[in-house]
Amino acid sequence: AQSVTQLDSQVPVFEEAPVELRCNYSSSVSVYLFWYVQYPNQGLQLLLKYLSGSTLVESINGFEAEFNKSQTSFHLRKPSVHISDTAEYFCAVIPMDTGRRALTFGSGTRLQVQP
């Protein structure tokens, strides 16, 4: 079984400041990793993903995340946030091999960008 921990339930930050949203996972098998974003009363949108290759992955809107296998982490970072980044962010994993073939999510981190 897999589990995902997002320790920070809320992260307030000022506009143009850097931000890091933390994600740690636990799994007995190798996993694929994802970050999803959710705006109020909407579904989830994929922000970025790690499937293989370079451990540093980037999104088109300036977010990046680095897969650290030894620390079982996949933290999300942005060097300068905008008001429009205010949303809830979910880290998720899915096992690479057989087993339950569905995403397992963390509890989410609400990013609040203040002017």
Place this chain on the structure above:
Amino acid sequence: DGGITQSPKYLFRKEGQNVTLSCEQNLNHDAMYWYRQDPGQGLRLIYYSQIVNDFQKGDIAEGYSVSREKKESFPLTVTSAQKNPTAFYLCASTPRAGMPDGYTFGSGTRLTVV
């Protein structure tokens, strides 16, 4: 445009009643999923279906039932046995079961018990 349609957007249920949430996709995806979202708990898997006429329980299946009679439809029934059904429910699909990405999510149904 292809996508997932969840209806209704808002649903009110009296205690003791069963209600059914609709999820329809026109993406020709094999696999479909139901998640429940509560504040501070993230998304938890209720049921998923890898193919028509097949489905598996997720982490919190008690008090819920599903069917998958058609490829494009995966309705979720919240029964009276579900003790605390007030939540936001999200449906998702992927082209094939076990695909690591390619998830498409619906816009959700907010269920409130009155």
